[in-house]
Amino acid sequence: MPENQDPKTPNVQAPRFAILVAGGSGTRMGAAKPKQFLDLLGEPVLLHTLRRFAETPLRVQQCVVVLPAEQFSTWHQLCAEHHVRIPHTVIAGGPTRWASVRNGLAYLADQTSGTVAVHDGVRPLVPASVIEECFATAEAHGTAVAAVVPKDSVRNLSQQGSYALDRARLRLVQTPQCFELDLLRRAYQLPELPTFTDDASVVEDLHPIQLVPGDYRNLKITTPEDLLLAEAILRSTT
């Protein structure tokens, strides 16, 4: 958050950017092509995701889509097939999610201020209300990360076996993860650590992480049953 800003007053004038990371190969899905290109009720997973961020009321000024360099032509072909007119910029990812986000940020190097949402390209069902809440919270507090309460009991593995955790004190972290642009830039200048599974873990040493309610429908397409669930959810809401 800019130093001279009242933390309770959202910086509604700040431009909004989105980095949609889709630079992975989808090994756990085990499909013939990366899961971001798989069909979800007639459109590629990634196109659903892009549409969610391009919705006009969200005021996202620029969508940066990060892809494996060798898959650019796959995406361009899919965009042509589906007559996609949504303005977006495609850039090459890196070997890890962290590297892909860093590449996305590098594309925004000329931007002097704003708020950036980092979102998994394979979370196609994120509600617009969650995206809006994340942007608005980050505009007020510098950070905002969508998260939900676990529905299952959770146990921690120990040398003796395992023990129960208090799930009321746990959260399952989703994306979007929104940050004041300069804060995210500073965080991504630090060296990569193996513990960086998301953007909050990259930023948390520099700034407290504000959690906002996520949504159980905002699932990450990871294994084949996720695609079935996503289809059922989408059918029920369209």
Ligand SMILES: Nc1ccn([C@@H]2O[C@H](COP(=O)(O)OP(=O)(O)OP(=O)(O)O)[C@@H](O)[C@H]2O)c(=O)n1
């Ligand atoms: N080098 C990478 C790795 C992952 N991602 C993106 O980060 C998001 C979350 O990652 P995950 O679900 O793990 O995707 P994959 O790495 O593709 O899957 P897997 O781990 O099964 O190979 C995905 O949108 C994925 O495309 C990325 O942009 N660049």
Ligand SMILES: C[C@](O)(CO)[C@H](O)COP(=O)(O)O
């Ligand atoms: C960023 C993320 O989606 C938050 O839940 C998650 O950490 C990605 O993890 P993965 O190991 O890349 O599947």
